[in-house]
């Protein structure tokens with residue numbers, strides 16, 4: 001587990017639509033920008049399975065994350081995911097180089113099949129998905145993803161978890177790559 005500071009700057013956005021509009025307004029859309037989207041509670045949601053559900057289940061299972069993960073997996077296998085804001089995301093896709101968009105999730109890599117299946121159900125296809133379970137998103141982004149995009153000098157990072165935002169800000173502190181983070185709050 002990585003320790004991260006919460007002192008880094010980010011913008012809070014209540015809807016994916018707003019995040020996409022802000023990104024467009026800031027003229028960050030260019031060939032040298034990589035767009036990184038979290039999946040759960042950012043791009044898609046499952047009815048009734050949100051952060052409150054996780055908190056409740058962690059308490060019920062004495063903070064045993066493996067048990068909660070097992071239960072979560074059973075739950076999502078029986079739920080249809082919903083896009084948090086399909087129309088704005090699709091508009092966004094039409095305006096950017098699709099080769100410069102990735103998903104970065106804290107899910108385990110072993111969940112690749114169900115993750116890609118659910119993304120496909122909400123219409124998110126042909127976007128590479130990276131899995132950061134057991135590590136910090138900032139570390140995975142810097143060490144695993146960015147080497148695949150050698151011309152990138154801007155990163156737009158959208159996530160509903162402040163720890164992930166902090167870890168990304170921290171990983172690129174003092175780097176030549178500029179990071180713009182958006183803290184996505186569902187139902188803000």
Ligand SMILES: [Mg+2]
Nearest residue numbers: 038040041160
């Ligand atoms: Mg999330």
